[in-house]
Every structure is written in structure tokens, then in C-alpha cells.
Amino acid sequence: MYKIVRKEILNSQVKLLEIEAPYVARKAEPGQFIILRVDESGERIPFTIADYDREKGTVTIIFQEVGASTLALGLLNEGDSLADFVGPLGVASELEGVKKAAVIGGGLGSAIAYPQAKKLNQMGASVDVIMGYRNKDIIILEKEMAEVSDRLFVTTDDGSNGTKGFVSDILQKLLDEGTEYDVVIAIGPAIMMKVVCDVTRPHGIRTIVSLNPIMIDGTGMCGGCRVTVGGETKFACVDGPDFDGHQVDFDELMRRLSMYKDKERTAVERHKCRLEDQVNAK
Numbered sequence: 001m002y003k004i005v006r007k008e009i010l011n012s013q014v015k016l017l018e019i020e021a022p023y024v025a026r027k028a029e030p031g032q033f034i035i036l037r038v039d040e041s042g043e044r045i046p047f048t049i050a051d052y053d054r055e056k057g058t059v060t061i062i063f064q065e066v067g068a069s070t071l072a073l074g075l076l077n078e079g080d081s082l083a084d085f086v087g088p089l090g091v092a093s094e095l096e097g098v099k100k101a102a103v104i105g106g107g108l109g110s111a112i113a114y115p116q117a118k119k120l121n122q123m124g125a126s127v128d129v130i131m132g133y134r135n136k137d138i139i140i141l142e143k144e145m146a147e148v149s150d151r152l153f154v155t156t157d158d159g160s161n162g163t164k165g166f167v168s169d170i171l172q173k174l175l176d177e178g179t180e181y182d183v184v185i186a187i188g189p190a191i192m193m194k195v196v197c198d199v200t201r202p203h204g205i206r207t208i209v210s211l212n213p214i215m216i217d218g219t220g221m222c223g224g225c226r227v228t229v230g231g232e233t234k235f236a237c238v239d240g241p242d243f244d245g246h247q248v249d250f251d252e253l254m255r256r257l258s259m260y261k262d263k264e265r266t267a268v269e270r271h272k273c274r275l276e277d278q279v280n281a282k
């Protein structure tokens with residue numbers, strides 16, 4: 001069993017859990033992920049490793065409550081345990097030799113890009129972080145990102161904090177001003193990563209994106225997470241989740257991500273009904 005040693009509520013929909021998982025913590029690297037199950041009958045849920053502490057033997061995940069399983073996970077508290085916690089899975093981000101990087105996160109992606117920014121900072125690279133949110137109420141990990149970056153830029157779609165606009169606008173401005181990067185790392189919604197790639201492509205800047213297609217087994221066996229990269233089929237769970245963004249077929253990825261929307265909506269409604277029944281029965 002994998003015990004929750006710390007729980008933090010980062011905003012109305014986003015929670016942080018630090019979990020005792022010494023074998024995962026020992027090997028974890030930025031860019032990798034884990035798959036957990038809340039209980040024996042739960043579904044397998046993949047999450048990016050948001051942080052790890054090898055000495056304490058803990059791994060941190062940050063997650064958004066979007067559906068039945070993440071809502072169930074959010075109900076757990078410090079002292080509770082998870083049935084399974086498997087990892088680290090996937091290929092670690094290739095950061096060797098980077099001297100100057102831009103780390104770009106959209107929404108929850110801002111938080112899960114934290115390990116890359118932290119590692120680059122520890123390696124002595126100069127790091128510009130650009131974090132984008134819909135509005136000021138959902139900004140998370142601003143202090144932590146400030147600590148591991150040389151410059152931190154925050155954007156909100158509605159202008160309620162930082163610069164009004166998108167992360168790609170800031171990146172475009174920095175590139176227009178002559179800033180040079182060895183690598184740009186973009187993590188967030190597929191459309192954001194696609195737009196960032198469109199900005200970096202004319203400059204020929206290596207751009208790493210982290211893809212989150214639907215995953216089932218997470219071991220390369222089921223084919224559920226297939227994506228097209230450079231015209232070839234890749235499995236995000238074993239070949240990624242990091243890929244060369246300029247080679248990714250984002251339109252196909254976005255089509256596949258929207259395939260299960262109706263089923264997911266039904267599952268959330270069922271979950272809410274069960275919760276209401278439990279509350280009414282008390």
C-alpha cells in the first residue's frame with residue numbers, strides 16, 4: 001500500500017498528494033509518469049511525476065479533478081493509502097547540455113513542468129518560465145517556479161493577473177527581442193503545445209512537448225496511447241511522453257482525445273449521484 005503523507009489543495013479543482021513510494025522515488029526523473037489505482041476496483045490513472053524526494057522516498061503528483069476517478073482520488077486524505085502506484089514509466093526528458101531553456105506550461109501543465117525547470121536550474125542552465133492560466137484564481141506553484149527560474153512570466157486569458165494573453169504571445173515577444181534558446185519545453189493542452197511549436201518552428205528551436213493521450217496499460221501492449229510523430233506510429237507510454245513537437249500530428253491527437261467525451265460525462269454524473277446518495281443517507 002502507498003500512504004499519502006501530504007495533501008494540499010492548490011485551487012478549487014487541483015490537489016497535490018505526496019505519496020510514500022520509495023522504489024519509484026529512487027529512479028524517478030523529470031518527464032516520467034506513474035499509474036495509480038485508488039482501490040482494488042479502481043481504474044488505472046496516469047499522472048506525471050511532479051516532484052520526488054529520494055531521501056524521504058516520496059513522489060508528488062498534482063492533479064485536476066476532471067472525472068470520476070480523479071474526484072475519488074481527491075476525496076482521500078493524509079494517512080489514507082492507494083492500492084497501486086506503478087512507475088517510473090516512460091522516457092525521462094533529455095536535458096543534457098542545455099544552457100538556456102524556456103519552460104512553458106498551460107494550466108495544470110505549469111505545475112507538471114516544474115521538475116524540468118527545477119532540474120535545468122540545478123544543472124546550471126538559464127531558465128525562463130512562462131505560465132499561462134485562464135484567470136488569477138487558478139494560478140498554482142508561482143513561488144516554486146520563481147525559485148527555479150531566472151525570469152518568470154505569468155499570463156492570464158482575461159488579464160486578471162500578469163500579462164493578458166497566451167503563453168505563446170510572450171514566447172513570440174521574447175524571440176522577436178532576440179532571446180535565443182537551446183530548447184523550449186511545452187506542457188499543457190494539445191492546442192497550446194501546437195501553437196508553441198508553430199512559434200518555434202521558423203526559428204529552428206528544439207521543442208519538446210509532453211503528450212497525454214488516453215493510456216490504459218502504460219507498458220506498450222494495448223496501443224491505446226498511439227500518436228503519430230514524424231509520420232510514424234509511436235506509443236506515448238514507452239516512446240514518450242516527451243516528443244519532438246515539430247514532428248507531432250496534433251490534429252490527430254486532439255481528435256483522439258475527444259473520442260470518449262460522452263462516456264466520461266456519464267461517468268461523472270453517475271459519480272455525483274452516488275456522492276449525493278451517500279450525503280442524503282447520513
Ligand SMILES: Cc1cc2nc3c(=O)[nH]c(=O)nc-3n(C[C@H](O)[C@H](O)[C@H](O)COP(=O)(O)OP(=O)(O)OC[C@H]3O[C@@H](n4cnc5c(N)ncnc54)[C@H](O)[C@@H]3O)c2cc1C
Nearest residue numbers: 033046047048062063064067068069070212213214215264
Ligand atoms: C502520461 C500522462 C500524464 C498525466 N499527468 C497528469 C497529471 O499530472 N495531472 C493530471 O491532473 N492529469 C494528468 N493526466 C491526465 C489524467 O490521467 C486524467 O485526467 C485522468 O485519467 C482522468 O480520469 P477521470 O476518470 O477522473 O476522468 P474521465 O472522465 O475518465 O476523463 C476526463 C479526461 O481525462 C483524460 N483521461 C481519461 N482517462 C485517461 C487515461 N487513462 N489516460 C490519459 N488521459 C485520460 C481525457 O482527456 C478525458 O477527457 C495525465 C495523463 C497521461 C497520459
Ligand code: FES
Nearest residue numbers: 216218220223237
Ligand atoms: S497505454 Fe497501452 S500502449 Fe501505451
